[in-house]
Amino acid sequence: xxxxxxxxRLQATLAADSGSSGTPSxxxxxVLPSPEASPSELPLSQxxxxxxPAVDSFGRLQRRLLAATLVVTVVVTLISWPLFGASAAxxxxxxxxxxxxxxxxxxxxxxxxxxxxxxxxRFQIVVPALLVxxxxxxxxxxxxxxxxxxxLYKPALLLQAxxxx
Amino acid sequence: xxDLTSAASVLAAALAVGLAAIGPGIGQGTAAGKAVExxxxxxxxxxxxxxxxxxSLAFMEALTIYGLVVALVLLFANPFAG
Numbered sequence: 001x002x003x004x005x006x007x008x009r010l011q012a013t014l015a016a017d018s019g020s021s022g023t024p025s026x027x028x029x030x031v032l033p034s035p036e037a038s039p040s041e042l043p044l045s046q047x048x049x050x051x052x053p054a055v056d057s058f059g060r061l062q063r064r065l066l067a068a069t070l071v072v073t074v075v076v077t078l079i080s081w082p083l084f085g086a087s088a089a090x091x092x093x094x095x096x097x098x099x100x101x102x103x104x105x106x107x108x109x110x111x112x113x114x115x116x117x118x119x120x121x122r123f124q125i126v127v128p129a130l131l132v133x134x135x136x137x138x139x140x141x142x143x144x145x146x147x148x149x150x151x152l153y154k155p156a157l158l159l160q161a162x163x164x165x
Numbered sequence: 166x167x168d169l170t171s172a173a174s175v176l177a178a179a180l181a182v183g184l185a186a187i188g189p190g191i192g193q194g195t196a197a198g199k200a201v202e203x204x205x206x207x208x209x210x211x212x213x214x215x216x217x218x219x220x221s222l223a224f225m226e227a228l229t230i231y232g233l234v235v236a237l238v239l240l241f242a243n244p245f246a247g
Contacts, residue, residue, distance in 0.1 A: 057212030061219065103223065110219045113197055115205060120197050120222060128230050129237060136241035143242055147234060157223050 061160070062107045068156035069100050076152060080145070088145040095131060095149020102127040103153050166246040174243050178236035185232020189225045196221055 073096030081089040102124050109121030128150055135146040166174075200218040204211045238244075 058215040058219075061212075061216040065219075106223055106226070107219055110215055110222060113201060113215075113218070115201060120193050125226070125229065125233065129233060132234055132237040133241055136237070143238070151227070153223070154227065157220055161220055 058111065065103055065107070065153075065156060065160055066100060068159055069096070069103055069153045072152050072156050073097070073099070073149065076149070084145070087140065088142055090140070091135060091142040091145035092149035092152075094135075094141065095146040096152050097149075098127050098131045098146075099150045099153035102150070103156075166243065170243070170245055174239045174245070178239045181232045181236040181239070185235075186229050189229045192225050193222055196225070 073093065077089050077093045077096065080092055105121075105124035105127065109124065112121065113119075131146055131150055132143070135141040135143045196218060200214050203214045207214075
């Protein structure tokens, strides 16, 4: 199955690169035009170069999400510092950093999904758990700002979903 | 904290995590499976499919996180502890 997936992926990328579009079959699958060279005849550099655009758009989205989360976190921290004090701003910043880490780990587990593994990793759940435990145990941190800081990745996601081209 | 409050808090924490994980768990499994099917059907759209999956998984997993936070607050920063 993974071999078939790789061959179909390569064929589709080559077809997309050459500008030819597949014709839909009766079951909704796209019947791809047969390339002149079989995948096994192509050099490895050409294979990776052909498969790059699809993966690259996901990488771009990932980077945009992380950058948007970082910007939102910094802006909210700077606003909350004079309004609610240094302790709340510190907790908010820590929560925002945890949110960044969470998004990064979630993106990594999404990138790992493929024909070999269909399940989403659960490791990223550890991040908010550790944050809440730390905010509850360490007196210098506040629980509510830390939680709100962690959830700052959501406005970034919403912005991304709304403004995505 | 009285014994009754402790017991109720532990039970509530277990219920919060357990119940909050059911729905998103089913949803995430379905979404990931469909995304893999979509990538296998249209490999040229892999980047878009993965991006959409990332956004939807982030929103779904937030529901689990809410339950987790409620449970951890009950366990480590219980407001009913007196």
